[in-house]
Amino acid sequence: MKKLILCMIAAVAGLTAAFGATAFKQDFKMDTSSYVPFDAATTLTLECPDSEGAKWIKAHFAEWFGNAAPKVVEGKTELSLPEAPADAKADRQIATYDEAYAAKVDASGVKIKARTLAGVRWACNTLRQLAIAKRGTFKVEGRILPTLTIVDKPHLAFRAVHLCWFPETRGEQIERAIRLAALLKFNYAIVEPWGTYKSEKHPWFAWPDAPLDKAEVKRLVAIGKDLGITLIPQLNCYGHASFARSSSKKHSTLDINPDYEPLFEPNGWVWCIMNPETQRVLREIIAEMHEDFGNPPYFHIGCDEAFGAQKCPLCVKGSHSEQLLAHLNGLSDFVKSRGARAMMWHDMLLDKTDPKWKNFVKFGSKESASIVDRLSRDLIICDWQYSYDNMKKKHVEWPTISYFADKGLDVAGCPWMNYLDMMTMSEHIVSKGAFGFIETTWHRLRGKEWEKMYMNAAHAAWGSPVSHGVSFQRSLRLVGRDMKIKNYLDTGYINYQIPPSYNGD
Ligand SMILES: [Zn+2]
Structure with a gap:
């Protein structure tokens, strides 16, 4: 899983400043003292203009989680995605914003916002890497996720x-x-x-x-x-x-x-x-x-x-x-x-x-x-x-x-x-x-x-x-x-x- 050590954010912020290369900064907050269910009773709300996004999540949740897969619905979220700066010159710089995603996990459920199928995939990868089995049982009876918010995008298009x-x-x-x-x-x-x-x-x-x-x-x-x-x-x-x-x-x-x-x-x-x-x-x-x-x-x-x-x-x-x-x-x-x-x-x-x-x-x-x-x-x-x-x-x-x-x-x-x-x-x-x-x-x-x-x-x-x-x-x-x-x-x-x-x- 990427980007989980918040104490290192400061070091990278220093690097980015030294090069003055990017306006975007990853926003990531996670509370591992507060887990919420991520199972068949959970609803994941997806906001993405590409209808392939919901199809992809449903197919892969079934593959990864079987009967314990969360429900997926399409709808509006309150999440926002980073916008490409107005002075972005190269197409390849703008392309990194097409892959951006935002996700939020709390007691009300899971929300994902992305512009493209690529962004949907990266968001799901992040959630999958963070999900662990529900505790206290003999075998897996569903999963849990830490409460979190993340807004992320790649640095490079290729x-x-x-x-x-x-x-x-x-x-x-x-x-x-x-x-x-x-x-x-x-x-x-x-x-x-x-x-x-x-x-x-x-x-x-x-x-x-x-x-x-x-x-x-x-x-x-x-x-x-x-x-x-x-x-x-x-x-x-x-x-x-x-x-x-x-x-x-x-x-x-x-x-x-x-x-x-x-x-x-x-x-x-x-x-x-x-x-x-x-x-x-x-x-x-x-x-x-x-x-x-x-x-x-x-x-x-x-x-x-x-x-x-x-x-x-x-x-x-x-x-x-x-x-x-x-x-x-x-x-x-x-x-x-x-x-x-x-x-x-x-x-x-x-x-x-x-x-x-x-x-x-x-x-x-x-x-x-x-x-x-x-x-x-x-x-x-x-x-x-x-x-x-x-x-x-x-x-x-x-x-x-x-x-x-x-x-x-x-x-x-x-x-x-x-x-x-x-x-x-x-x-x-x-x-x-x-x-x-x-x-x-x-x-x-x-x-x-x-x-x-x-x-x-x-x-x-x-x-x-x-x-x-x-x-x-x-x-x-x-x-x-x-x-x-x-x-x-x-x-x-x-x-x-x-x-x-x-x-x-
Ligand atoms: Zn020769």
């Missing part, structure tokens, strides 16, 4: 998590991560299969028995759509072409299907972009994935860490920067022709020898960084900055985000495990009118890191103080119940309490 599906990853883990992200009010999840997407057209590029087939993609997309989180597919279209971690020396194609060697540069890490067959294959897989994912508004083309390539005789000829530009703009145009925008990681676009990027992530050469001004403005730059110089420091300056934004590119700030400065990054994104916020998780989607990544990022994306403790655990458990989890391995935030390889005493 709030994503980035999820990696390795061959080692359990499918249940990805579904739990998607559902939990929605419960914590993220509205996008970028899904990056690491050789685990089963293309019908090009099955050779995945590991054998790849779990993410069409039916599974469609099932997950439908779950996300219902919960208010849009899934975005990712295909690495330059570096990371092995679809395996570099430290593993594995390659999802070349280790099993060596016939396809000409599609890659000799070391296999990078696609051979001057081979017209590579360009055909990438477009065919992008089209297939995009369609399987229900044609979402974005498609991530990867392109990070494209270093160390030993160039083939085709690619060694001509200008590297012109090759890159044609490759990236060509893919962007192709994604645009499908009605979507391409996203790419930023690192090749910053010159690693430029001292102004000291302490920031940059892997570009002078050549690769030189293409920024001629890149298609349809591309969204995903600027991953992990505070590698000092992860215990709260960084305030985010010059790389400013660099891309000032050049008129849409840019998303992407933290990882730099928990301390996620809030300052979120504030910086808002102050620059930048595109959004993407929490990356890589191979750390488990244990304490999972909790810290999700909790800190969710709160940064909503511009509110972090509350640790039982909230992640309770939220994860709600997700498990929704999935009707019965397997021990799919409970908690680790598969095993004691790893199978453990030989200690």
